[in-house]
Amino acid sequence: MARNDDRRSALADAGIRVLAEEGARGLTHRxxxxxxxxxxGTASNYFPTRVDLVAALVDRIEERLAPDPETLAQLKQRTxxxxxxxxxxxxxVRRLSANPHVSLALFELRLEASRRPSVAKALGAWRRRAFEDDVAFNASAGLPGGRIELALFHYAIDGLMLxxxxxxxxxxxxxxxxxxxLVDRILR
Structure with missing residues (x-):
């Protein structure tokens, strides 16, 4: 089958909506x-197994929540x-709030990760990579706070969004x- 990235993205976006609205048990190819x-049968052509479908959703969530490189560059230029x-x-927080289906789907996947090792593997790899990217950005931009403070912010923002x-x-x-x-109190 020829690769159709637009259809693949549309299917992943639909999967995100299903996950956000129906939960992990409602996430089926149908x-x-x-x-x-x-x-x-279209979804199963693109994502033959549930593991493939979940991996595609994690990839799409990563794409949709990715920071705008221009915004990051502007932040780095400031004192x-x-x-x-x-x-x-x-x-x-604005990115997470602007995409409530994406954020809710992410929470659903995190819950599902506690029950399914394959979900934990896919989601965990992305979350660890994203955290390392945050640590690297913070260091390269000279922003206050180190690894521990950034972990605390991740925990706090997750709770805030939930x-x-x-x-x-x-x-x-x-x-x-x-x-x-949070910034004032954690970076005291």
């Missing part, structure tokens, strides 16, 4: 075909301080305020 509006670091974190996308405990705090508070 459900992806229905969500994509493609003939039955590295807490304000620039906070802007970098707000940019991460709260924001599901059942918030506090509706009166803006996300920007929370990010600024």
């Amino acid at each position: 459900a992806v075909d229905a969500a994509a509006g493609t003939p039955r 590295p301080d807490r304000a620039v670091f906070a802007e970098h974190l707000r940019n991460v 709260d924001h996308l599901t059942a918030p405990i506090e509706d009166n705090l803006s996300i920007d305020f929370v990010v600024d508070e």
Whole structure:
């Protein structure tokens, strides 16, 4: 079969929607075909196994959540301080908030990773690679905080997004305020 990257991406996007709306148990090739509006069997032609489908979803989530290289370049040109670091974190949260299906699908995959080693392998590899990229960017940009602080920010942002996308405990705090508070308190 000839490779059609646009169709592959559309199927992966449909899989992300299914995962976000139906959870891991609802993620089937048939459900992806229905969500994509493609003939039955199309998803299984592109992703023959569930492991292949999940790997494709992880790849697509990585693509959709990737930072804009121009934005990173602009941040690197500024004087590295807490304000620039906070802007970098707000940019991460904006990307996660702008793609709620992607963020919810990512949470679903993380839960599924606790039950399925193949999901843990695919997701874990990407998360570790993304974390190393964050550490490298932070160091090259001269931003405050090291490896431990960045791990704390990852944990905090994950919790913030889970709260924001599901059942918030506090509706009166803006996300920007929370990010600024995290930066002030973790980088004390």
